[in-house]
Amino acid sequence: MDKQQIAVRLSLKRIGIECTLDKFLYRLILQKSLYLVQEAGIQLGYYYNWYLYGPYCSNLAKDLFAIDDEIRISKEDESDKWKLDEPSTNILNRIKPLFDIDDKSQLAKKLELFASLHFLVVRKKMDRQDIQSLKHTLKDFGKDFEESEITGALKELQDYGILP
Numbered sequence: 001m002d003k004q005q006i007a008v009r010l011s012l013k014r015i016g017i018e019c020t021l022d023k024f025l026y027r028l029i030l031q032k033s034l035y036l037v038q039e040a041g042i043q044l045g046y047y048y049n050w051y052l053y054g055p056y057c058s059n060l061a062k063d064l065f066a067i068d069d070e071i072r073i074s075k076e077d078e079s080d081k082w083k084l085d086e087p088s089t090n091i092l093n094r095i096k097p098l099f100d101i102d103d104k105s106q107l108a109k110k111l112e113l114f115a116s117l118h119f120l121v122v123r124k125k126m127d128r129q130d131i132q133s134l135k136h137t138l139k140d141f142g143k144d145f146e147e148s149e150i151t152g153a154l155k156e157l158q159d160y161g162i163l164p
Helices: 003-015 024-040 058-074 086-099 104-123 131-140 147-159
Strands: 049-051 054-056
Touching (some): 003 086, 024 058, 086 104, 131 147
């Protein structure tokens, strides 16, 4: 594993997300989790574009498969030899409750909403006060969220310091 992959692995461990790639749902959770981790202040070095399910990074996908391959083949997790620095640990501890949902389908839906809203507001410069426009944009991409879900997600992103 290179240093970037080790940082990914350590970040996932800290927030309690397994690096499992065998189902699309798990890959979606990984992509959105790491997008939010990075936007919370952990500098992982990935650039995201908008894709069918919100923010997506093909380089991250490659790294996740490389991490998975290395652990499966070597039966060893090289990240066990490393530790995150204190500021990164503090950031991840602060946002960890965002990921504390046992039902993977519910977690995926929540993370897709949070990451998509963040991307639309921060990268696409959509007005966070215009809930109707956000709802319609999400709906155009096949995401049917209620206004209350959008409002709640924006508040939670702000409360966790992910959305300025």
